[in-house]
Amino acid sequence: MEFFVVLLPIFFIFGVGFVGQKILTIDTKPISTMSVYLMSPLLAFSVFVETDFNNAYLMMSIFALVLVFGIIAIIYLVGWARGYTNKKICGMVLSSAFMNNGNYGTPLVLFAFGVPALHYAVILMVIQQMIMATVGIYFAAKGSTEGGSSRGTFKKVIRVPIMYGALLGIIFRFLHIPISGTMLDAIKLVGNAAIPTVMLVLGMELAKISLKNIQIQPLSFALVLRLVISPLIAWGMTMVLPVDDLVKQLMIVLAAMPSAANTTMYALQYGTEPDFVSSATLVSTLASLITLPIVLSLL
Secondary structure (H helix, E strand, C coil): CHHHHHHHHHHHHHHHHHHHHHHHCCCHHHHHHHHHHHHHHHHHHHHHHCCCCCHHHHHHHHHHHHHHHHHHHHHHHHHHHHCCCHHHHHHHHHHHCCECCCCCHHHHHHHHHCHHHHHHHHHHHHHHHHHHHHHHHHHHHHCCCCCCCHHHHHHHHHCCHHHHHHHHHHHHHHCCCCCCHHHHHHHHHHHHCHHHHHHHHHHHHHHHCCCCCCCHHHHHHHHHHHHHHHHHHHHHHHCCCCCCHHHHHHHHHHHCCCECCHHHHHHHHHCCCHHHHHHHHHHHHHHHHHHHHHHHHHC
């Protein structure tokens, strides 16, 4: 029951966005744009500028990369065995390889583990965003009807602002550039608004997802990869990575998150199995109500 107490506030905020979208039909694009381009970079900056870097952050980067490419390798093996098309394989990658550790995982960590763990969760979120903005866009472009140009893909990658916020925070930290307390408070005020905002946006986006023409077998495979295989891979990696117990727990929990909402936007933009990817996002988010309490109880 205590796990549902942790999840309840999160799904309440999702629900507010979901119901609001159903009743008011809100245009989520400007809200999402504001969060991505104004709030998230300041959140990343405020976290990195106050972070004392150690070996754990390198381990988290290795963890995120191995997890993503491990799942992609499984998708290619199964896709080859089942005769999936290039578009289907790319859609599977978008729906399974990237977890929602931003507007779901980060608040879950805050509610379940407290403020000290939030710093690690945000850093993992930034690392994941960097991977998703490069590897994710690559597969979205690769699976599109047009094929996606290298120039267009590169433009998308360099426009991801959260990376610049993180980089600027690292520069300020290592060069010991002073920031007044009031200015840092203002930055945090805007940055901290990113978490509830993106949670509301996810709820709104879930309200617009359709489950028409659902593909049961591929969807089941995507769900197993995202909610079962991914945390198992993470658990195996924590057995060998030299990090403390808190970071190990965060790695496993964040690996068990449902499909990332951003990949739905990539799929829609490039025409790479958008119905399938959006269905995976919705169903995996709902299924996480069952799987996440199990993961949390095992930890």
